[in-house]
Amino acid sequence: MTNEGFEPKIVAFCCNWCSYAGADLAGVGRLKYPENIRIIRVPCSSRVDAALVLRAFQNGADGVMIAGCHPGDCHYDTGNYHTRKRMVLLMSLLEFIGLSRERLLVKWISGNEAERFSATVLGFTKELRQMGAYEKARDLRCVR
Amino acid sequence: MRIGVFICWCGSNIKHTVDVERVAREIGRLPHVAYSGDAQYLCSEVGQSEIGRAIDEHKLDRVVVGACSPRMHEATFQQLMISKGLNPFYVEIANLREHCSWVHTDKEKATVKAIDLVRKAVAKIKHAIPLFSEQLGVNKRALVIGGGIAGIQAAIDIADAGYPVDLLERDSSIGGKMAQFDKTFPTLDCSACILTPKMVETAAHGNVTLLTSSQVESVSGYVGNFSVTIRRRATSVKADLCNGCGECITKCPKTVDNEFDQGQSKRKAIHTLFPQAVPNKPVIDRENCIYFKTGKCGMCKRVCIVGAIDYEMQDELLERAYGAIIVATGFDLSKPTHLGEYHYGQHPDVVTSLDLERMLNASGPTNGKVIRPSNGQEPKRIAFIQCVGSRDRHKGNPYCSKVCCLYTAKHALLLSEKFPDIESYIFYIDVRAAGKNYEEFYEKARQGASYLRGQVSKIEPMGDREKRLLVRGFDASLGEAIEIEADLVVLATSMEPKGDAKQLAGILGISTDQNGFYTEAHVKLKPFETQRQGIFLAGACQGPKDIPEAVTQASGAAAKAIIMFNRGQVKSVPTTAIVNQDLCSGCMQCRPVCPYEAVSSENIAERVAGQTRQRVVAKVNRALCQGCGACAGLCRSGAMDIGGFTSRQLLAEVDSL
Numbered sequence: 001m002t003n004e005g006f007e008p009k010i011v012a013f014c015c016n017w018c019s020y021a022g023a024d025l026a027g028v029g030r031l032k033y034p035e036n037i038r039i040i041r042v043p044c045s046s047r048v049d050a051a052l053v054l055r056a057f058q059n060g061a062d063g064v065m066i067a068g069c070h071p072g073d074c075h076y077d078t079g080n081y082h083t084r085k086r087m088v089l090l091m092s093l094l095e096f097i098g099l100s101r102e103r104l105l106v107k108w109i110s111g112n113e114a115e116r117f118s119a120t121v122l123g124f125t126k127e128l129r130q131m132g133a134y135e136k137a138r139d140l141r142c143v144r
Numbered sequence: 145m146r147i148g149v150f151i152c153w154c155g156s157n158i159k160h161t162v163d164v165e166r167v168a169r170e171i172g173r174l175p176h177v178a179y180s181g182d183a184q185y186l187c188s189e190v191g192q193s194e195i196g197r198a199i200d201e202h203k204l205d206r207v208v209v210g211a212c213s214p215r216m217h218e219a220t221f222q223q224l225m226i227s228k229g230l231n232p233f234y235v236e237i238a239n240l241r242e243h244c245s246w247v248h249t250d251k252e253k254a255t256v257k258a259i260d261l262v263r264k265a266v267a268k269i270k271h272a273i274p275l276f277s278e279q280l281g282v283n284k285r286a287l288v289i290g291g292g293i294a295g296i297q298a299a300i301d302i303a304d305a306g307y308p309v310d311l312l313e314r315d316s317s318i319g320g321k322m323a324q325f326d327k328t329f330p331t332l333d334c335s336a337c338i339l340t341p342k343m344v345e346t347a348a349h350g351n352v353t354l355l356t357s358s359q360v361e362s363v364s365g366y367v368g369n370f371s372v373t374i375r376r377r378a379t380s381v382k383a384d385l386c387n388g389c390g391e392c393i394t395k396c397p398k399t400v401d402n403e404f405d406q407g408q409s410k411r412k413a414i415h416t417l418f419p420q421a422v423p424n425k426p427v428i429d430r431e432n433c434i435y436f437k438t439g440k441c442g443m444c445k446r447v448c449i450v451g452a453i454d455y456e457m458q459d460e461l462l463e464r465a466y467g468a469i470i471v472a473t474g475f476d477l478s479k480p481t482h483l484g485e486y487h488y489g490q491h492p493d494v495v496t497s498l499d500l501e502r503m504l505n506a507s508g509p510t511n512g513k514v515i516r517p518s519n520g521q522e523p524k525r526i527a528f529i530q531c532v533g534s535r536d537r538h539k540g541n542p543y544c545s546k547v548c549c550l551y552t553a554k555h556a557l558l559l560s561e562k563f564p565d566i567e568s569y570i571f572y573i574d575v576r577a578a579g580k581n582y583e584e585f586y587e588k589a590r591q592g593a594s595y596l597r598g599q600v601s602k603i604e605p606m607g608d609r610e611k612r613l614l615v616r617g618f619d620a621s622l623g624e625a626i627e628i629e630a631d632l633v634v635l636a637t638s639m640e641p642k643g644d645a646k647q648l649a650g651i652l653g654i655s656t657d658q659n660g661f662y663t664e665a666h667v668k669l670k671p672f673e674t675q676r677q678g679i680f681l682a683g684a685c686q687g688p689k690d691i692p693e694a695v696t697q698a699s700g701a702a703a704k705a706i707i708m709f710n711r712g713q714v715k716s717v718p719t720t721a722i723v724n725q726d727l728c729s730g731c732m733q734c735r736p737v738c739p740y741e742a743v744s745s746e747n748i749a750e751r752v753a754g755q756t757r758q759r760v761v762a763k764v765n766r767a768l769c770q771g772c773g774a775c776a777g778l779c780r781s782g783a784m785d786i787g788g789f790t791s792r793q794l795l796a797e798v799d800s801l
Contacts, residue, residue, distance in 0.1 A: 009801065061801070
């Protein structure tokens with residue numbers, strides 16, 4: 001199968017205080033990045049339930065990104081530490097059930113790191129273009 | 145359910161890259177969407193009334209706006225909802241500008257993405273639930289922790305506004321570090337002359353209660369309603385009886401090093417912190433008191449004519465309620481004993497700037513004379529070393545302590561005026577004299593001292609009869625090594641967070657930065673607030689500051705508390721955690737992840753199969769919860785949710801893509 005012309009679908013969860021603001025700033029700075037990403041606003045990266053990530057993969061996301069404040073910078077003090085622990089666990093679980101951990105990206109992007117935001121989106125999109133469409137999680141559904 | 149969708153052009157900002165008419169058209173086909181249209185500027189008055197009219201005309205009960213970032217205008221649209229008698233959380237914003245039109249160029253792709261983003265918002269709004277903030281009452285009494293200049297200023301300001309304040313101080317007197325200073329830069333005002341009247345004013349103020357020799361043990365509650373346990377240490381002197389005659393101090397047979405004079409003089413075991421202490425009542429230092437060590441002596445008790453000495457006195461625990469807390473705990477100066485090259489602590493003639501400050505003070509240990517501690521003689525040549533422990537990533541603190549350049553300039557100036565025979569050499573990296581009249585002050589100091597740009601690599605005892613010190617450094621302006629034979633070396637030591645700053649942060653539920661100073665809520669726009677509502681910061685506990693800055697921040701923090709007291713009410717965050725107790729299994733995993741201690745457990749009784757059964761479930765204190773969702777992210781039973789970001793809403797968003 002060739003990945004020529006393939007455009008991945010990326011679902012991103014961005015914390016309201018840092019990464020969402022970083023994405024806003026990327027907009028204000030007119031930094032360009034590919035159209036593949038759809039950002040879902042969450043109060044804190046720790047709000048992201050593992051089930052949401054799995055659901056995104058099941059529903060056809062080729063990549064999922066979770067972005068929060070840098071360690072130590074969390075608006076709620078400790079939220080991103082919980083995110084880090086949970087997502088490390090989730091990555092192992094993904095691998096264990098035969099899904100690809102490379103398709104889940106966890107990044108710390110602060111409210112003034114517009115460059116980092118756009119670079120991350122660009123990088124992740126490129127990687128996913130290489131990896132191709134992600135059918136496996138979708139195929140796991142028990143469709144009658 | 146009747147959803148109205150409004151797509152904003154934002155002039156050409158969105159319209160240029162996104163086909164707004166097509167977005168509105170396609171979204172209009174979705175189920176439950178009763179109205180879908182576009183407009184030029186939705187945030188403008190015209191745009192707002194257009195939405196208002198559509199709400200009336202089409203009997204809309206929920207609104208989706210495709211416009212700029214919700215961080216920009218969410219509040220504007222929520223206000224509109226309120227004016228239309230709808231819950232403000234029945235509006236959802238799709239970010240079509242910052243997250244779409246501004247970052248993409250291909251109109252077709254951007255339009256497809258915009259349709260996705262609006263569809264996502266429509267999916268989310270279908271599951272929205274109405275949310276309300278609660279009005280919480282405010283206890284109009286403030287606690288100020290720390291009785292230095294910042295704490296004093298904050299307490300006076302709040303008291304002047306007419307609200308009662310408790311000013312808590314760990315030592316036996318208020319005054320803090322400023323009381324130890326001789327003069328202040330850039331005016332060379334006598335520190336005590338400007339501080340002591342403020343100390344007296346504080347004590348005499350009808351709205352201020354001084355709690356000296358006290359510490360905070362625990363803090364619970366939330367903004368407007370804190371409950372604080374305070375430990376008042378037993379001073380062994382009944383303050384209400386003591387008349388401050390000082391006879392006990394005169395007769396006390398035990399002398400120990402006086403901390404206030406940096407150990408350069410002696411004090412008695414029963415003592416006041418310094419002569420102008422407020423309150424001016426002595427306290428017994430039990431660690432050094434002969435009576436407490438051996439059970440014998442009792443001299444102070446014998447000489448006290450009012451019977452104020454009480455050896456049996458116990459620590460007292462006070463339970464107090466406050467609406468606001470101001471943290472003004474100040475700083476410590478580092479002890480550079482770990483920097484072996486300076487020989488601090490090994491050679492008596494290597495002292496810190498605060499040691500010199502005490503010497504220069506007319507009521508200090510040397511009555512204002514500068515001496516070499518080794519022999520009591522006046523030094524002929526003094527070497528000042530700047531940035532000791534500051535701007536040193538490897539062995540000290542990475543930050544600049546900010547005040548050292550100016551206090552060293554002050555010392556140089558004072559020395560050149562008082563003791564023109566003493567030569568001053570100042571080794572510095574840079575001179576940072578930003579501040580009103582600071583540069584001018586430094587220029588003046590330069591005339592009486594030799595400033596040498598360069599760092600000192602080593603200080604060595606010369607081994608001569610006078611026990612002088614050889615300061616080896618590098619003069620960067622000459623580009624060569626330089627050696628100064630000094631009689632006295634003064635180290636400008638760095639400002640550091642209090643040794644127990646982290647511990648207090650834990651008690652208060654506030655955070656510290658990478659250097660251990662307390663973190664403000666926003667570096668630029670919220671310098672007085674902490675992450676915990678109702679707790680404010682003042683002075684050097686937040687970072688190195690000089691006196692004017694500490695006072696400024698103190699008045700700012702006081703203003704924040706006064707604003708809260710004036711309003712009399714605080715609004716709670718509406719987007720809090722919600723527990724579905726029917727689903728909750730009582731595992732209580734949510735409790736430890738909550739940074740605000742908002743989750744507790746509750747015993748509920750249920751009727752199951754004709755029997756009453758007890759069950760443990762989680763319970764959220766809505767006043768404490770800030771709505772981060774750490775609990776909801778891990779809840780295995782799906783019982784925990786966050787208003788505005790419920791699992792149903794987020795799942796609907798994911799599913800819509």
